Amino acid sequence: EAGVxxxxxxxIIEKRQSVAFWCNPISGHATLYWYQQxxxxxxxxxxxxxxxxxxxxxxxxxxxxxAERLKGVDSTLKIxxxxxxxxxxxxCASSPSQNYGYTFGSGTRLTVV
Amino acid sequence: xxxxEQPSEVTAVEGAIVQINCTYQxxxxxxxxxxxxxxxxxxxxxxxxxxxxxxxxxxxxSFLSRSDSxxxxxxxxxxxxxxxxxxxxxxxxSSYKLIFGSGTRLLVRP
Numbered sequence: 449e450a451g452v453x454x455x456x457x458x459x460i461i462e463k464r465q466s467v468a469f470w471c472n473p474i475s476g477h478a479t480l481y482w483y484q485q486x487x488x489x490x491x492x493x494x495x496x497x498x499x500x501x502x503x504x505x506x507x508x509x510x511x512x513x514x515a516e517r518l519k520g521v522d523s524t525l526k527i528x529x530x531x532x533x534x535x536x537x538x539x540c541a542s543s544p545s546q547n548y549g550y551t552f553g554s555g556t557r558l559t560v561v
Numbered sequence: 562x563x564x565x566e567q568p569s570e571v572t573a574v575e576g577a578i579v580q581i582n583c584t585y586q587x588x589x590x591x592x593x594x595x596x597x598x599x600x601x602x603x604x605x606x607x608x609x610x611x612x613x614x615x616x617x618x619x620x621x622x623s624f625l626s627r628s629d630s631x632x633x634x635x636x637x638x639x640x641x642x643x644x645x646x647x648x649x650x651x652x653x654x655s656s657y658k659l660i661f662g663s664g665t666r667l668l669v670r671p
Contacts, residue, residue, distance in 0.1 A: 452603075481658065490565075490648050490661030491604065503656055539603065547657055548594055552603040 450474065452553035454540050460559045466528035469556045473521070473542030479503075480517055481550065482525050483539040491539055497523065530560045563587045565662035567649055572668045573639055581634045581665045583649035591652040593625050593632045594659065599645045607634070607647075636667075644669045 453472040461467050473480050478499050483491035494513065496503040499520035508515065512531070517523040527534055537557050541550040565585045573579040583593065592611035596604040610616055610625035610632060622635040636643055646666050650659040 479657070488663070490650070490663050491659075492661070493658050496656060496658050504658055543657070548592060548609040548652060549606045550659075552605070554603045 452540055452542055452551050454538075454553035454556055456556055457554065458557045458559075460561060461530055463532055463560050464529040466526065467530055467558060468524050468526045469538050469540075469558075471523045471525070471540030471553060473523070473540070474551055476544065477542035477551075478520070478545050479543045479547075480523050481541045482515060482523070483541065483552075485537045485539055485555070487536070494525070494538075527558075530558075532560050534558060535560045563651070563653070563660050565649055565651060565660065567647075567662045567665045569663070570666045570668070572670060575639055575641060575669055575671050577639050578635065578637050579639060579667065581636075581647050581649075581667070583632050583634075583662055585630050585632075585649070585651050585662075587651050587653050587660060589653035590627065590630075591654060591657070593623070594650045594652065595621075595623055595634045596648045596650060596661075597645050598648065598664070604648065609652075639669050641669050641671070643667060 480497045482494040485491040495505040497517040500517045515525045537555040539555045541552040543550045567583045594609045595607040598604045608623040620637045625632045646664040648664045650661045
């Protein structure tokens with residue numbers, strides 16, 4: 449079974465620029481999550497999708513972050529404009545349904561300078 | 562607010578046993594999960610406890626006491642490859658979204 453694919457692996461941008469991350473979950477997994485992990489901390493949920501609908505985006509800074517899940521499969525997370533404090537690893541995870549035991553991708557490490 | 566407390570660092574010797582504790586204060590509780598993360602890697606799922614008691618999976622065991630809002634991860638026969646960060650995470654409701662602790666960095670010495 450292929451894992452959760454994320455790209456790019458690394459990204460360096462200047463503050464106020466925009467950036468987008470892509471996630472391809474495990475085939476058939478209905479639930480998809482985006483987490484933000486700042487260095488030295490645990491992951492923090494940004495948004496949860498069930499198929500192509502949003503279940504929870506209460507922690508997503510909607511003035512600058514947006515996310516979508518096309519046709520209930522791939523997902524993109526966008527930041528516009530980026531701030532220095534957005535420097536983190538952005539992790540995508542998926543599960544067959546709303547259940548425990550996610551599979552995480554390797555993440556995108558974003559550095560904002 | 563929600564909070565999970567776990568030690569920031571633990572050091573142990575190869576072949577030994579180590580226990581990583583986690584206490585939580587959350588407004589809801591479905592279960593407690595444990596994830597392992599090597600530097601630069603993805604978190605990987607280790608275990609999930611919804612009911613009180615001990616769950617064993619190979620060298621790893623996880624315990625939960627709902628009345629004490631407490632759980633632990635027990636790692637036996639430590640190997641060098643077990644050096645990693647370990648996160649406890651609470652599932653608060655049926656959405657199964659996770660609230661993570663800040664992680665415990667385990668260093669296994671020869």
